[in-house]
Amino acid sequence: MINDLWYKNAIIYCLSVGAYMDANGDGIGDFTGLMRRLDYLHGLGITAVWLMPFQISPHRDDGYDVSDYYGVDPRYGTIGDFVEFTHAAKQRGIRVLIDLVINHTSDQHPWFKEARHDPDSKYRDWYVWSKKKPANANTGMVFPGVQKSTWTYDEQARAWYFHRFYDFQPDLNTSHPEVQAEILKIMGFWIQLGVSGFRMDAVPFIISTKGADVREPEEQYDMLRMFREFLQWRQGDCIALAEANVLPETDLEYFGDDGDRMHMMFNFQVNQNLFYALAAADTRPLVKALKATKPRPATAQWGMFLRNHDELDLGRLTEEQRQTVFAAFGPDPAMQLYDRGIRRRLAPMFDGDQRRLELAYSLLFTLPATPVIRYGDEIGMGDNLKLPERNCARTPMQWSNEPQGGFTKSDKPYIPVISGGPYGYEHVNAAIQRRHPESLLNWTERIIRMRKEVPEIGWGDFTVIPTRDPSVLVMRYDWRNNWVLFVHNLDAKPHEVNFSVGLDGDNAEHGKLLINLLAEDHSHAGEDGKHRLVIEAYGYRWYRVGGLDYLLRRTEVDEPLHPKMG
Numbered sequence: 001m002i003n004d005l006w007y008k009n010a011i012i013y014c015l016s017v018g019a020y021m022d023a024n025g026d027g028i029g030d031f032t033g034l035m036r037r038l039d040y041l042h043g044l045g046i047t048a049v050w051l052m053p054f055q056i057s058p059h060r061d062d063g064y065d066v067s068d069y070y071g072v073d074p075r076y077g078t079i080g081d082f083v084e085f086t087h088a089a090k091q092r093g094i095r096v097l098i099d100l101v102i103n104h105t106s107d108q109h110p111w112f113k114e115a116r117h118d119p120d121s122k123y124r125d126w127y128v129w130s131k132k133k134p135a136n137a138n139t140g141m142v143f144p145g146v147q148k149s150t151w152t153y154d155e156q157a158r159a160w161y162f163h164r165f166y167d168f169q170p171d172l173n174t175s176h177p178e179v180q181a182e183i184l185k186i187m188g189f190w191i192q193l194g195v196s197g198f199r200m201d202a203v204p205f206i207i208s209t210k211g212a213d214v215r216e217p218e219e220q221y222d223m224l225r226m227f228r229e230f231l232q233w234r235q236g237d238c239i240a241l242a243e244a245n246v247l248p249e250t251d252l253e254y255f256g257d258d259g260d261r262m263h264m265m266f267n268f269q270v271n272q273n274l275f276y277a278l279a280a281a282d283t284r285p286l287v288k289a290l291k292a293t294k295p296r297p298a299t300a301q302w303g304m305f306l307r308n309h310d311e312l313d314l315g316r317l318t319e320e321q322r323q324t325v326f327a328a329f330g331p332d333p334a335m336q337l338y339d340r341g342i343r344r345r346l347a348p349m350f351d352g353d354q355r356r357l358e359l360a361y362s363l364l365f366t367l368p369a370t371p372v373i374r375y376g377d378e379i380g381m382g383d384n385l386k387l388p389e390r391n392c393a394r395t396p397m398q399w400s401n402e403p404q405g406g407f408t409k410s411d412k413p414y415i416p417v418i419s420g421g422p423y424g425y426e427h428v429n430a431a432i433q434r435r436h437p438e439s440l441l442n443w444t445e446r447i448i449r450m451r452k453e454v455p456e457i458g459w460g461d462f463t464v465i466p467t468r469d470p471s472v473l474v475m476r477y478d479w480r481n482n483w484v485l486f487v488h489n490l491d492a493k494p495h496e497v498n499f500s501v502g503l504d505g506d507n508a509e510h511g512k513l514l515i516n517l518l519a520e521d522h523s524h525a526g527e528d529g530k531h532r533l534v535i536e537a538y539g540y541r542w543y544r545v546g547g548l549d550y551l552l553r554r555t556e557v558d559e560p561l562h563p564k565m566g
Ligand code: GLC
Pocket: 061, 064, 065, 101, 165, 201, 202, 243, 309, 310
């Protein structure tokens, strides 16, 4: 296969326009401001941004309640500003992905307004209604503890409507051909304005059968193929990145056996087990998750992340594992959310300890996936637990120690800038960190630069190398006659590890030399062909196997050429 599927080795950065940079001084970030920060992003080395929803919305769920899919919310600017932005991003080689929130609309969307007041309107069928209160109305809530039900009575319509999420987010009847046609039209519109793809919100719910009489919802996976085909016909490099927190046995239904459905999916399975591994210094469940999510079509890719804009959902761990993660990273109930997760930012979870942040990021950048980083995490931003639900980790980017962290000239930002304390903008900001070579920001920039020179991670096949020490993860990637190897010690104390690289035949000789890509200590195997290394607390190593002449040895085709990995 020709290696030009850009998303297989991208570095994705996710941000909210409103929280990034306010150019016009009204206290809310906007596209003009974001555009002025494109050089910062370019310098950091990211290759794609994922923008959280910026379409017109009453903002009761931070824009995940859209009331017009074909416009830019005026608080962020105009369609003109958006196009200027995608153009400027393109000039810097940065692709733009946007959130596509089409499982539901806002209850203020004209479609819903018309649907509820006129039973004969064509929009009536665009939503999901029931004359009587469905028996399962009090089940299936996505936000337990905050959201009371999944069906709400509407006085105007004199009927109950279905909402998988909050009651102001009525579900679209996504099985309806007209709704599907509209979804494609929305995609086509934004592609025309310069985007390279969509982060598809809530995919399992979009494809699920919906209705009062649906006892056991079924996924209509074929819909995913329809989305994929449309994207690729319109623009060959356009992708869909699915938010689907599903069990590994259904992964292939989402990717499609022949890679004909979603290009990418977030790997929630690995994410949760990674946090458990970091909390317990036990990599065994993580390795299991890596193996369980390994099979995928060669053209498909995982999106890996540490934290995102939502809570860290630990719902797939065992109760005991979940309690271990809570105890380590979010012991206070105020840090937890929806009975299943932690709402904090990354840095406070690690007590701001840069060694642990580097370890976590080093794992993020070397696991078999495209890394997705969250704005502000590159400088170790904190959270504001006084803000409700997930808003605590959505505060404005901290640019400098000037008023409001340099985010706005207004003294009333729409959401307060974190100020005072260890994570206040006075100490934690991009400007200060830029001046310090060892800052997290400069470290991140260097690690991204190195990650780009290790395409084996995105393209190759991985092997977990056994070490008999559950605190240490050793992984090797093979691609086109080149190999890289990563060692991570998740424990708070140093460990000594023994392992052999595991190459055989003619390649065994290469396995005896490991060149450290980040520091001077290289490793030569002993007489027995094994490497022996002492790795410090929270230490990580990035090695090239066999020497730095690897580019001279790289082959031009994949060998053996398997249609499917794993
Ligand atoms: C997804 C989003 C979340 C949003 C929800 C409803 O889970 O990530 O932020 O609240 O969908 O659209």
